[in-house]
Amino acid sequence: xxxxxxxxxxxxxxxxxxxxxxxxxxxxxxxxxxxxxxxxxxxxxxxxxxxxxxxxxxxxxxxxxxxxxxxxxxxxxxxxxxxxxxxxxxxxxxxxxxxxxxxxxxxxxxxxxxxxxxxxxxxxxxxxxxxxxxxxxxxxxxxxxxxxxxxxxxxxxxxxxxxxxxxxxxxxxxxxxxxxxxxxxxxxxxxxxxxxxxxxxxxxxxxxxxxxxxxxxxxxxxxxxxxxxxxxxxxxxxxxxxxxxxxxxxxxxxxxxxxxxxxxxxxxxxxxxxxxxxxxxxxxxxxxxxxxxxxxxxxxxxxxxxxxxxxxxxxxxxxxxxxxxxxxxxxxxxxxxxxxxxxxxxxxxxxxxxxxxxxxxxxxxxxxxxxxxxxxxxxxxxxxxxxxxxxxxxxxxxxxxxxxxxxxxxxxxxxxxxxxxxxxxxxx
Numbered sequence: 001x002x003x004x005x006x007x008x009x010x011x012x013x014x015x016x017x018x019x020x021x022x023x024x025x026x027x028x029x030x031x032x033x034x035x036x037x038x039x040x041x042x043x044x045x046x047x048x049x050x051x052x053x054x055x056x057x058x059x060x061x062x063x064x065x066x067x068x069x070x071x072x073x074x075x076x077x078x079x080x081x082x083x084x085x086x087x088x089x090x091x092x093x094x095x096x097x098x099x100x101x102x103x104x105x106x107x108x109x110x111x112x113x114x115x116x117x118x119x120x121x122x123x124x125x126x127x128x129x130x131x132x133x134x135x136x137x138x139x140x141x142x143x144x145x146x147x148x149x150x151x152x153x154x155x156x157x158x159x160x161x162x163x164x165x166x167x168x169x170x171x172x173x174x175x176x177x178x179x180x181x182x183x184x185x186x187x188x189x190x191x192x193x194x195x196x197x198x199x200x201x202x203x204x205x206x207x208x209x210x211x212x213x214x215x216x217x218x219x220x221x222x223x224x225x226x227x228x229x230x231x232x233x234x235x236x237x238x239x240x241x242x243x244x245x246x247x248x249x250x251x252x253x254x255x256x257x258x259x260x261x262x263x264x265x266x267x268x269x270x271x272x273x274x275x276x277x278x279x280x281x282x283x284x285x286x287x288x289x290x291x292x293x294x295x296x297x298x299x300x301x302x303x304x305x306x307x308x309x310x311x312x313x314x315x316x317x318x319x320x321x322x323x324x325x326x327x328x329x330x331x332x333x334x335x336x337x338x339x340x341x342x343x344x345x346x347x348x349x350x351x352x353x354x355x356x357x358x359x360x361x362x363x364x365x366x367x368x369x370x371x372x373x374x375x376x377x378x379x380x381x382x383x384x385x386x387x388x389x390x391x392x393x394x395x396x397x398x399x400x401x402x403x404x405x406x407x408x409x410x411x412x413x414x415x416x417x418x419x420x421x422x423x424x425x426x427x428x
Contacts, residue, residue, distance in 0.1 A: 034093045034108065035067040037254050038086070041112040041121070041239050043246030045253070048090070048110070053249070060249050064257045070105040074269040074295075077107045077258075078411050081276025081303065082236045082350075085114040095412035099419070101426065104271075109251070111243055113277065118235035119228055123147075129238060151227030154357075158222040158346075161356040165348035166215055169336030170208045172197075197331060197398040207337055214343030221344045226357055233358040236277060244284035251281070255289040262293055269295040271426070275409055276350065279304040279369065283312035290316055297325045298425060300409035302370035303354060305361065306381050309369045317387040325391050326425065328409065329372035331398040338405050349406040396421075 036048040044053045045060045054060040068075070078096065080089055089110045097106050112118075123143055125136040132139075199207070218225075243251050262268060272294050274282035279302035285292070297313065317323055329335075330349060338349040346353060351368040361367050365381050367374040372395040375382075382391055396402040403409050403418055415422045 034090065034097060035106060036090070036093060036108045036110055037064070037067065037251070038110045039112075039243045039251055041117070041242070043243040043250045045249050045251075057249055057253060060253055061257060064254055067107055068257070068261050072103050072105040073267065074101075074104045074271060075107055076100060076104045077109065077270065077272050079109045079272075079274040079278030079281050080111075080113070081278050081410065082113040082233075083115050085117070086110065086112070088114075092410065092412035096415055099412070099415040099422075101423075104426075109254075109278075109281065111281065112239060113236050115228075115232050118232040118239070122231040122235050126235065126238075147227040147231060148223070150230075151223035151225070154226045155223045158226055158357060159219050161352075162215065162218050162222065162347040165336040165352055165356075166211050169211065169333045169348075170204075172333040172336070197333065199398055207333075211337050211339065211347065214339045215347055217343035218339065218346045221346065225346050225353070229353065230358050233354070237280070240277070240280045240284070244281065244288070251285070252288065255285055255292065259289060259292050271296045271298065273298045273300065273411060274302065275300040275411060276370070276406065277303040280308070283308050286316040287312045290319055293320060294323050297323060299325075299327045299370060300411070300414065301329060301349075301351060301406050302327060302368065303351065304369050305359075305367060306365040306369050306374065306378050307363075310365065310381060314384055314387055317390045321390070323390060325387075327369065327375070327391075327393050328403075328425070329370050329375065329393075329395045330403060330406065330409075331396050332373050334396070334398050334404040335371060335373070335406075340405075351406060 034048070038046045038048045040046050040053065045063075046053055047063065054063065080092065084092075089108070093106070093108045093110075096108075100106055124140050125131050125133060127136055127139065246252060258270070262270065270292065272282055272285070274297075279299050282297070282299070283304055286297070297316075299309075302309070313325055317325060330338075335349045335352060337347070338352075339345065339347055348356070349371075351371045355361060355367050355371065355374070359366070364374070364378045367378070369375070375393055375395075382388070382393070396404070398404060401418065402421055403414065408414060408417065
């Protein structure tokens with residue numbers, strides 16, 4: 001005999017189970033696969049899952065809550081540098097997520113810093129910091145002519161800087177430098193090991209020959225380095241200002257949410273790591289949101305100036321006595337000998353190019369923070385008794401087991417290729 005109740009019972013159980021499951025999912029915050037705070041060039045937060053700007057502050061706040069949901073004891077906030085496309089940032093985030101310690105939850109701050117994205121805006125749309133969708137394209141031929149003319153005019157100076165970088169890298173000798181004088185009295189904040197250049201004489205000779213062979217290509221490409229590099233650099237800095245100034249649905253909202261999250265989760269540690277131009281953004285976060293309690297601040301080959309560091313990090317460390325600040329730099333010879341694309345990107349690291357081509361600073365503390373030579377020449381800028389015990393400055397050995405190029409400090413490469421150094425950096 002057909003028993004309708006008997007047949008209905010399994011179905012009722014299934015519907016009840018389904019309802020409870022859906023209710024549970026609806027009430028539970030599910031973290032995204034990769035925890036990314038993505039900011040577009042207008043300074044607004046974008047949903048990384050669909051590339052669309054969040055409709056409201058409430059929607060973005062809900063997304064932030066999901067990003068910060070974790071059982072781990074440490075949140076690792078990472079800000080990438082310049083010349084990075086969104087696609088490359090996402091790939092790097094996936095790599096770094098796999099290599100971080102299991103008790104770390106990574107949160108990535110992505111911003112639009114790709115070369116073509118920035119130079120395109122300069123060439124076609126930005127005019128005196130205003131977005132001009134009509135006048136911009138119409139005047140782009142004149143902008144291009146101006147860029148190329150400027151590149152040609154500055155070519156002799158660019159040649160000189162590249163030649164200087166090469167010879168400084170080849171002939172570098174710390175015993176004959178100003179370091180021995182400047183380092184005295186600062187041993188507690190600096191690290192300079194006796195064997196920090198482990199290359200043999202033959203290997204040094206090999207580096208010198210390789211650099212010499214690449215130097216002509218850099219000299220040929222010099223006009224384009226100035227013509228395209230300087231405008232792209234200026235647009236990147238403008239985007240950083242915009243994303244730091246936006247008070248709605250942007251980085252400011254995330255920083256406020258982070259402060260509130262920490263107030264409600266006292267047991268959580270927060271580590272802030274910034275690579276290259278990411279240090280500009282980190283400085284702005286520290287200046288505008290000094291109540292965030294960070295256990296560590298780590299700058300990797302920082303592109304900001306020493307003065308920026310003085311204005312942002314030192315006041316923060318003065319307020320937060322338990323926070324430790326670490327700055328990592330390339331070996332000076334590696335900094336000067338670095339080349340890319342067989343020399344077409346010039347001789348010397350990106351920080352060299354910032355100091356000598358894109359910025360041309362007039363004072364010592366206007367030079368880049370992440371360059372060890374600048375740190376040594378300006379070591380007195382770090383001589384602040386209020387924070388001296390919280391600052392640690394380190395240069396890498398010139399050795400295959402340590403980063404030897406600026407791009408090696410990008411966190412996904414750093415953690416994958418130099419795991420020993422990376423783990424030492426995260427150690428309490």
